[in-house]
Amino acid sequence: METEKKKLFSAVQPSGAVTIGNYIGAIRNFVGLQGEYDCIYAVADLHAITVKQEPAALRRNTLELMALFIACGIDPEKCVLFVQSHVPAHCELTWVLNTITYPGELSRMTQFKDKSAKHADNVNMGLMDYPVLMVSDILLYQAALVPIGADQKQHLELTRDLAVRFNNRYGQTFTVPEPFIPAGSGARVMSLADPSKKMSKSDENPNGFITMSDDKDTIVRKCKRAVTDSGSEVRAAADKPGVTNLMTIYGAFTGKSFEETEREFAGKGYGDFKLAVGEAVADALAPIQAEKARLLKDKAYLDGVMKRGEESARRIAARTLSKVYRKVGFYRGE
Ligand code: AQP
DSSP states (O other): OOSSSSSEEEOOSSSSOOOOOHIIIIIHHHHHTTTEEEEEEEEHHHHHTTTTTOOOHHHHHHHHHHHHHHHHOOOTTOOOOOOOGTTHHHHHHHHHHTTTTHHHHTTOOOOHHHHHHTTTTGGGGGHHHHHHHHHHHHHHTTEEEEEOGGHOOOHHHHHHHHHHHHHHHOOOOOOOOEEOOOTOOOOOOSSSTTSSSBOTTOOSSSOOOOOOOOOHHHHHHHHHHHHOOOOSSOOTTTTTTTHHHHHHHHHHOOOOHHHHHHHHHOOOOOHHHHHHHHHHOOOOOOOOHHHHHHHTTHHHHHHHHHHHHHHHHHHHHHHHHHHHHHTOOOOOOO
8 A cells, every 4th residue: 555645653552541631632533534644553562661551451452542543533544554563673773773773962951851750660761762762653654744742742753853864974865854833733732630730641630631442421521620720700811721631632623623612611600611612522433443443343353454564664674774774784685
C-alpha cells in the first residue's frame, strides 16, 4: 500500500486505559487523515515499558488499543496499523541513532524530567532513551509529517536534528519530518481534578480522567466532580481553567464553539453544564464502545489485522534499516 502520498506516522502507548484526552488530541484526528496521506499508526508498547507495566495489563491494553483504533474509524485497509514490538527494526535503528545522540540532549527533555520526577523509583535508561526510540519510529517510515501535540514538540525537534546529523555524516538517508497540526486539533485536554495538569492515562487519581471505556454513570459522576472555578458563569477564560477545559471537552463531542456553549448555558449554573458535558461525552462514546466490544470478541480478526500491519511495516522499515546499515559501514556481503 505505497503511493506517492506523503507518509505520516503517529502512535499511542498502551500504558493504561486510553483517555478522552488521547482521543481528542490524537486518535480522532488520525481518522480524517487516512485519505490524504499514507498513514502509519502504531500501538507503542516498546515505549510503554519505560514506566512499570503489569505484563498481563500491557497485553490486554495492547489488544484493547488496537480494537479502539478500529472502533474509532481507523481503517486497517487504508493505513498501516501495527504493534511496535512486532517490528524489530525500531530497536535496531534506535541502537544506531544512540551513537549519534548525546546524553545532554536527552537529559534536558521536559518529558524525561517530568516522568523521572513522577517515577522517582524507576528512572531507567529506557525512560531517558524514549525520544530516540520515537525518532526511530518516525525515520524508519520516512514520514514527512508527524501529527503531534504541544507536549511532543521537543521530541520532534530531536527527530529533525538526528535526521540532519545522520544525513550530514553518512549521506542522504532520512526524510526530515515536519510537525503537523491537523485542522480542528490542537486541543489539549486537562485533568478534571487539576486543570493545570494534562489529562493522562497514568494519573493515579481516576477522577482526573475519563477513559474511552467508562460507562455513562462513571462519566457523568466524573464530570459532576470536576474541579470548577469560582463564580457560576459558563464562560471560557484564562482565570476559569476548569470550566474552559469542560467547554473544550463539550465542544469536541458536540461540535459547539465556546460562544455557542456560553449562549446555551447563559443564566444556568455549573451543575446543568456539567451534567450536559457528561451526557454528551457518554452519548458520543457509546457507539465506539459497542464497536470495540464487538471487535474484542473477534480476536482472530484483530490478530489478522496486527499480522498484516506487521508485514507492511516490516517491509517499509527493512528498506530504511538496510540503507542505514550500509551507510554506517556494516558488512552486508558482496
Ligand atoms: N490530555 C491530552 N490532550 C490532548 N492530547 C493528548 N495526548 C495525550 N494526552 C493528551 C496525545 O495522545 C497521543 C498519544 O499519547 P501517548 O499515549 O503516546 O502518550 P502521552 O502523551 O504520554 O499520553 P498520556 O495519556 O499522558 O500517557 P501516559 O500517562 O502513559 O504518559 C499523543 O499524540 C499525545 O499528544
